[in-house]
Amino acid sequence: MAYTVKANEIAFIIRPITFDKENRWSGDISTAVAMHEDSNLAADDVSYLVDLVTLLSAFIDVIQYDEYVYDTVDERRTEMIELEFGKIPPIYEEVEGTDGKVLKLTIHTKTEGNA
Numbered sequence: 069m070a071y072t073v074k075a076n077e078i079a080f081i082i083r084p085i086t087f088d089k090e091n092r093w094s095g096d097i098s099t100a101v102a103m104h105e106d107s108n109l110a111a112d113d114v115s116y117l118v119d120l121v122t123l124l125s126a127f128i129d130v131i132q133y134d135e136y137v138y139d140t141v142d143e144r145r146t147e148m149i150e151l152e153f154g155k156i157p158p159i160y161e162e163v164e165g166t167d168g169k170v171l172k173l174t175i176h177t178k179t180e181g182n183a
Contacts, residue, residue, distance in 0.1 A: 075106040078117045080124050099125045 073079045079102045086096035101121050107114060131138040 073102050073104045075104045076109055078103040078114075078121050080121045082128075097128070099128065101125075 071079075081100040081102055083098050083100070084093045084096070085098045086094040088094065101118065103114075109117075127137075127141070131141070
């Protein structure tokens with residue numbers, strides 16, 4: 069599955085780099101940025117896009133040692149996948165026999181403070 073970077077696009081590339089004697093990947097990666105040589109974007113816009121793509125690279129480094137950042141982004145990724153595939157989780161469940169007057173929170177319910 070090849071992809072050619074088009075004008076005004078910037079690509080974030082992840083490449084596996086270390087393999088053992090049986091050619092099994094160790095999990096080590098290198099990252100790179102590629103962009104098409106033709107762009108009609110303003111220099112400030114290109115700079116902003118490069119800033120975003122280098123943030124992605126930094127994120128991969130940070131999640132190696134910051135469990136909170138990893139867990140936060142992993143949770144958001146799961147939500148995005150569920151939304152993309154139409155699997156929107158309920159934010160609450162009605163308690164049977166209460167005619168909707170009592171609701172039970174789910175793990176997807178966003179609250180402030182203690183709930």
